[in-house]
Amino acid sequence: DRTTFTDPKLVERLVERLSDAGFEKIAVVEAQSTYGEYFEKRSVEEMAQYLGFDGRAGYEIIDMTKDALDQQEFGPHLGNHPVSRSWRDADFRISFAKNKTHAYSYYTLTIKNIYGALPLANKFKEYHCKRDIYHTTIEYLTAFPVHFGLVDGYESADGPFGIFADTRPNRTHTIIGGADLVAVDWVAASKMGIDPMISKYMRLAVKTFGKPEISLIGDRSLYRPW
Numbered sequence: 739d740r741t742t743f744t745d746p747k748l749v750e751r752l753v754e755r756l757s758d759a760g761f762e763k764i765a766v767v768e769a770q771s772t773y774g775e776y777f778e779k780r781s782v783e784e785m786a787q788y789l790g791f792d793g794r795a796g797y798e799i800i801d802m803t804k805d806a807l808d809q810q811e812f813g814p815h816l817g818n819h820p821v822s823r824s825w826r827d828a829d830f831r832i833s834f835a836k837n838k839t840h841a842y843s844y845y846t847l848t849i850k851n852i853y854g855a856l857p858l859a860n861k862f863k864e865y866h867c868k869r870d871i872y873h874t875t876i877e878y879l880t881a882f883p884v885h886f887g888l889v890d891g892y893e894s895a896d897g898p899f900g901i902f903a904d905t906r907p908n909r910t911h912t913i914i915g916g917a918d919l920v921a922v923d924w925v926a927a928s929k930m931g932i933d934p935m936i937s938k939y940m941r942l943a944v945k946t947f948g949k950p951e952i953s954l955i956g957d958r959s960l961y962r963p964w
Contacts, residue, residue, distance in 0.1 A: 741895035741907040743789055744834050748890050748913075750795035752834065757796055766791055767824055770803040770859035800824045806857035813877040815869050820857045831884045833919060837891030837910065837926060839900035845930060846901055847923040848887035849939045852879050872938045876946050879919075887922035889914040891929075896964055910961050920944060921952045931960045 753764050766786070774780040779788075782801035786792075793799055802822035811818050825831065835851040843850055853875040858864040865871045891912035895904035912929070916922045920943050927934035934940050 739895075739903045739905075739907070741838060741893050741900065741904045742836065742902065744836050744890045745892060746790040746792075748892070749791065749797075749834060752832070752888070753795045753797045761830065764797040765800045765824055765828075766793075766797050767800045767802050767822070767855070769806075769822065769855055769857050770801065771854070772860055772862040775860050802855060803857050803859050810881075812881055813873070815873040816877045822855070822857050825855055825882055828882075830886070831882065832886045832888065833884045834888045834890065836895070837889050837912070837914075838895035838904070839897055839930070841898050841901060843939055844932060844937045845923075845927050847889055847926045848884070848919045849875065849879070849923050849943050850937075852884065872942055875939065876942045879943075880946060884919055886917055887915065887919040889922060889926045891926065894961065896930075896961075908961060908963060912957070912961075914956075918950045920947055921950045924949070924952060925954060929959075929961055931964055 749766060756764055768782045768786070770782060771780070782803070783799060786799045791799060802825055805824050806820035806822045808821050808823060809818055810821050833848040833851045835846065835848045838846055840846040840850070853865070853871055856865060856874060856878055865874050891910045891914060894908045894910040895901070896908050897904055914922055914926050920940070923940060924934045927937070927940070935944070
């Protein structure tokens with residue numbers, strides 16, 4: 739189901755643009771997830787290959803769980819926590835999220851995407867159960883700011899299980915981008931026809947970073963159908 743992951747062709751085009759802008763070392767990064775703890779062929783490298791991230795456009799695939807070799811002190815929820823070197827040391831970080839709904843955070847966009855960058859593999863045990871998925875994401879984002887956010891809304895997953903699958907994806911044909919993740923997600927959620935503040939991720943992000951003045955260039959209309 740192509741609505742559950744960012745389109746590799748869009749990532750390749752972004753890599754080309756970054757190369758043209760003078761960036762010499764570009765990586766597509768992901769941390770391990772709970773699925774890899776219980777199922778075969780769910781490593782970062784295997785999933786990247788399966789989904790079509792082959793690196794031929796000039797990028798490296800990095801497993802941020804494997805390169806979390808250092809630790810540092812964060813806020814009260816993460817505490818003294820492992821840190822991905824590739825994420826920490828990057829000069830420019832981009833969150834390139836898929837446009838989809840979510841069973842309990844209502845929508846998952848560029849801010850929620852950073853939850854996937856948290857390095858411990860068993861995310862359900864380590865973050866859902868032990869630490870809280872919302873505050874940990876904001877603490878990680880505070881320590882390592884993301885410089886640009888993009889939403890792949892060419893095909894979108896609409897419904898309570900959009901994070902897992904959508905048998906009838908919406909042809910929304912939209913890309914959203916900006917230098918402020920709060921603004922990007924605010925616009926993206928609004929186009930779904932929902933209040934962006936319904937998500938605890940957004941409420942914490944606004945509390946921590948503030949709600950920016952949004953200057954929207956493009957189509958303000960809601961997705962139809964949604």
